Amino acid sequence: MGIHTEYSCSECGFKLVDSSDIFWIDDEKKIHVDMQTVDSSKKASDSLASGGIYKYYCYNCDNYIFNFHVSRKSGFIEKELVIQLIEDLDDNIKIIDFDNKFQSCIHCRNEVPLKQEKSFAIDNKGEFFIEDSLYNDFDSKQFDFTGKYYGYYCRDCGKQINKFVILENNANLEDSLIKEILEDHTNDLTVYINDSYFTCPICGDELQVLGESSSCPKCRVGLLTIEKQTLFD
Ligand SMILES: [Zn+2]
Ligand SMILES: [Zn+2]
Ligand SMILES: [Zn+2]
Incomplete structure (x- = not known):
């Protein structure tokens, strides 16, 4: 089951949307990203490799960092190819890691x-x-x-x-x-x-997970509060 949350800043009105996303690499070695639902979870478990996407924020350099955590991988795909496909997906800053x-x-x-x-x-x-x-x-x-x-x-x-x-x-x-x-x-x-915490790949500072009561990334004065939360499956 997935959660979709909308936050807003109590001071400046900044909005942040967060959802539990997953990714998977299909038989044709194409990568897909979707919200976590019964349907997408099934596709992920039948794929060559899959995992979760976790969003972090760096207050020091003002960047969002996406952690692609590979939790499943079949023997039919190389680790190096999994990394390359994730890196080529988009221009977001990423940390790619494999489960322990x-x-x-x-x-x-x-x-x-x-x-x-x-x-x-x-x-x-x-x-x-x-x-x-x-x-x-x-x-x-x-x-x-x-x-x-x-x-x-x-x-x-x-x-x-x-x-x-x-x-x-x-x-x-x-x-x-x-x-x-x-x-x-x-x-x-x-x-x-x-097991250590991630540091920012750009500036080396400690990464934070933005959520309820986090300091607003825009004005740094207000706090984020939940405006709307939807559960779906
Ligand atoms: Zn050996
Ligand atoms: Zn940083
Ligand atoms: Zn704000």
């Missing part, structure tokens, strides 16, 4: 299939938890850090790849210490990625 679940083998660089996806957490006593369910199913304990684990196996090289993506670092631990702790809990090769 995608991984290439560190040795032969081939794409490796995802075998396992789990949630993990380390509590303040250093105890390691790993579970199938989402990490919000962990009881309301105080964790030093939590994240997602992705397990892969490269048949060509006979190597296991363990990837840990940190989603919350409550204890503000240094990257090197997190890595050390994770390496204590796995014997195999470990890839470690810290």
Whole structure:
């Protein structure tokens, strides 16, 4: 189901329209963008590659940035072609990224299939938890850090790849210490990625998502308020 929202500025009347858009690349390698509906979601799930489009704004250089997040990709299309098709779509400033679940083998660089996806957490006593369910199913304990684990196996090289993506670092631990702790809990090769926020590709400042109560991008005095919101499917 999609949401279409119209915002307006309480001071200058500036209007902003936002909708949940998706994209997909069809069998003929053509790219499509549409609002998220039952119909478009079906086309996306039958396509060569698909994902969501998220809109960001940079208050420093006054640019809108579109994040194309590829969440599905078949083996019939190369990663490089997906990137090229998205870049050629229009003149908007884009950040193209692939979901954390995608991984290439560190040795032969081939794409490796995802075998396992789990949630993990380390509590303040250093105890390691790993579970199938989402990490919000962990009881309301105080964790030093939590994240997602992705397990892969490269048949060509006979190597296991363990990837840990940190989603919350409550204890503000240094990257090197997190890595050390994770390496204590796995014997195999470990890839470690810290999930970080996007920065503006033009000026390097932090990007913001515009929504209710955001400072108006035009006058910078008023706040954005929702004028109209429509749900559709
Ligand atoms: Zn390999
Ligand atoms: Zn910027
Ligand atoms: Zn305004």
